[in-house]
Amino acid sequence: MADQVLTIPDSLSVSPPQIADETFLERLHGWVVTVDHKKLGILYVLYSVFFLFVAGAEALCIRIQLLRAHNHFLSAAVFNRFFTMHGTTMVFLVGMPILFGFANYLIPLMIGARDMAFPRLNAFSFWLTAFGGLLLYFSFIGGFGLYGVGSAPDVGWFAYAPLTARAFSPGHSTDYWALALIVSGFGTLGTAINIIATVLSMRCRGMTLWRMPLFAWLMFVVSGLTLITITPLTAAQIMLLIDRYLGGHFFDTQAGGSAVVWMHFFWIFGHPEVYVLVMPAFAIANEIIPVFSRKAIFGYPAMVAASAAIAFVSLGVWAHHMFTVGMTSVSNAFFTLSTMLVGVPTGIKIFNWVATMWGGRIRFATPMLFCIGFLFQFLLAGLTGIMLSVSPLDWQLHNSYFVIAHFHYVLVGAIVFNIFAAIYYWYPKATGRMLSERLGKWHFWLFLIGFHITFDTMHFLGFMGMPRSIYTFEPDRGWDRLNMIVSIGGFIQGVAVLIFAVNLVWSYYRGQPAGDDPWDAWTLEWATASPPPEYNFATEPVVRSRRPLWDLKHPEDPDWRYEQ
Amino acid sequence: MLSAAVALAAAGAQRAVALTSNTNTSIFSPESTPSRSIYELSLFVLAVTGGIFVVVGGLIVYAAVRFRERPDDDGSEPPQIFGSNQIELSWTIIPVLIVVVLFLATARMIFAIQDAPKPAAALEMSAIGHQFWWEFRYPALHITTANELHIPVSTDADPRPTFMKLTSADVIHSFWVPRLAGKVDLVPNRINELWMDPHTPGLYVGQCAQFCGVEHAKMLLRVYVDTPEQFAAWVKQEQQPGAQSPASAAGRREFESQACMNCHAIAGTAAHGQFGPDLTHFASRKTLASGAADNTTENLERWIEDPDSIKPGSLMPSMHLTPDQVREITAYLNTLQ
Secondary structure, eight states: OOOOOOOOOHHOOOOOOOOOOHHHHHHHHHHHOOOOOHHHHHHHHHHHHHHHHHHHHHHHHOOOOOOOOSSOOSOOOHHHHHHHHHIIIIIIIHHHHHHHHHHHHHHHHHHHOOOOHHHHHHHHHHHHHHHHHHHHHHHHHHTTTSOOOOOOOOOOTOOOOOTTTTTTTTTSHHHHHHHHHHHHHHHHHHHHHHHHHHHHHHHOTTOOGGSOOOOHHHHHHHHHHHHHHHHHHHHHHHHHHHHHHHHHOOOGGGGGHHHHHHHHHHHHHHHHHHHHHHHHHHHHHHHHEEEEESSSSSHHHHHHHHHHHHHHHTTTGGGOOOTTSOOOHHHHHHHHHHHHHHHHHHHOOOHHHHHHTTOOOOOOOOOHHHHHHHOOOOHHHHHHHHHHHHHHHHHHHTTTTHHHHHIIIIIIIIIIIHHHHHHHHHHHHSSSSSHHHHHHHHHHHHHHHHHHHHHHHHHHHHHHHBBBBBBBOOGGGGGGHHHHHHHHHHHHHHHHHHHHHHHHHHHHHSBBOOOOOOTTSSSGGSSSOOOOOTTTOSSBOOSSSSSSHHHHHHHOOGGGGTOO | HHHHHHHHHHHHHHHHHHOOOOOOOOOTTTOOOHHHHHHHHHHHHHHHHHHHHHHHHHEEEEEHHHOOOTTTTEEEOHHHHHHHHHHHHHHHHHHHHHHHHHHHHHHHHHHHTTOOOOOOOEEEEEEEEEEEEEEEEEGGGOOOOHHHHHHHOOOOOOOOOOOEEESSSSSSEEEEEEETTTOOOEEETOEEEEEEEEEEEHHHHHHEOOSSSSGGGGGGEEEEEEHHHHHHHHHHHHHHHHOOOOGHHHHHHHHHSSSSHHHOOOSSSSSOOOOOOOOOOGOOOSTTTTEEEEOHHHHHHHHOGGGTTTTTOOOOOOOOOOOHHHHHHHHHHHTTO
């Protein structure tokens, strides 16, 4: 059989990437017109990191305003714009693009391909996404039209109707919000189609679906889910624009439209969206935890099945965002049950990660530190999610700071932690240099401490009845001290992220050379040079197991003897 | 256990506040059947999730510590284990059982609270959300008021729960007084329901819990739970038309000749506006602008002169009145007991 012969070593014999004397303009031009999945992946990541700083700065302004009761750092109007932009930016311009950036960079390398299935679609999708971000932020100068004072969207990131109707949201800020999401949504759809096609048709010889790295598997599932969920969002935005400009009445309650229909459209997108964001974080953990525990992932088929189950169940839980809108008791009970059920496959994942660590030899390099932080915080986020799924308890906690704490535990405690883990893990592959471990540990510990100071405290504010989205609070409620603590934690996180930024830049020029395989890892991306040449592999690799480089490094005990 | 401790700590912190004021909004100091049922359910849920946290969190910490790489390791790889169907099955089935238990406990509570029958003695009233204030109507009693809700206490001997219908005049709002009941949204074109049966007289505070526009944060709520006597007296007072004394006739004239009466109603006068709060008994309220400021003469003058100075973005416009007009209108409103 052809795949008896392991040809990975051949793929290593590549000529060094050609370094021509290019002028700055030529190089810039190269980046703009590129269709190389690696360059596009890096563009996605840089774009997202940029917006991470922007939206992080917005969050810090929000926290300064909430340092104490009746503070006057931001006006009510500016505060509302900032929290709307913070949420929208973090979800659509940071979370989605950075995870698709990793997918773009890594999937072809992991499956032994030379590029994505549709390289031009890939570039087109990136530029659509980038243009969406530009459009959203242009609202700061264009929101009231070019002749007026500008303003950004101020309707909350879920933009409940009828607050978005022209009667309540004059000017163009809501239009910028809707159009930006439509545009970046098309980019997202393009990338999702591309990932599905790549995974299905570009795998190297020997790589059956059951030998594909879990990272690729999860991104495949996420892309499928994206195709289902972005569609209703885009439809809702188009209906909103029809309402605003063509006299439609979908959500126009003054004319008999329904505010609740918007919620259904938004959350049938919005809840699976959480899984669209968190499953790539799982995907990252699936690669990093085994390598730093020095063990194969425990229960590979169960991990794949659990991911598919999460994707499936997540399509039936959206109305748990709507327990307070007056649904019938039977609907409330149904969505309580479906939401609780998500806990089962996510539990399976957590147990499998712990079992992977069990009996291993765990190396606490920075990527693994972030992954362990992720495990712990994701566990807590899941448990507070169970609490919120108990609809009577949600009647109290909905729209309170408890909910803010819960979803920041998911979005920061799980997703951002794993994004950092992924950057520390794959930065050497993309640049050829290691990130500084010393700065990395400072980054990790400061961020961890700041995270817990901020978001642990928020749970208590929720118990104490503080609602979200308020630009100030009453001094007699007893929320002062905890808000001060939350804000202090926010600034510690800010410092940690600055250290991260310094590390990114410093290591690019001064970091230790990484070599091809600095972590002694097992998936195909580590079989080629760092950074990989444009064609990735000189010859098509042939694999016989899920860990081709393990087989190569341990010819006496290869995986394909055990895997079925 | 851990989360029970968490709950206690939160409740304790809140109680410390409660000692000095009655502006406590903790979900852990319930004073009404729905909020108390939710509180009890929350303790059960906290115990279950806390237990899971201790077990699984403990496993994570144990694995990380026990299986860390040590300096004296020989550098060889540990035994590779690929999985086990029995183990996978066990950690699928146990969570399913936990979910079943949690769901049954929850479902019971959903139906108990949401589908509770309405006793004949119940007080029926309705709340209408506005940007950024609350309108309260008691149709059977012919009362309309704003921002400060009065309801009777409900005891075992004399059960008198309040059943409230909720809707909105503009965007979505949410009625949330944590110590009395879970929140229910006020959605335009839709009528929702909420009930509460406060056991102890006193003041309970809350606020709008659904972002509703620029002054969402200043859409505060005050609920006065009255003894039966207090409530009867309040109803009697509210049913009177606005008191008119000759001393404030100048202010009344200004009120009716300026745009005030386009938005505000004062029963017994020509003012029938519907867009702003009913002012028939304005002087009996403790706060103005939906709780944004105490109802004092000084604040009221400032509010009439320039509403944005108290609540920027409020829909009440500044009418550019002269200082004399402001004073006269303030004096008039102050007589509306």
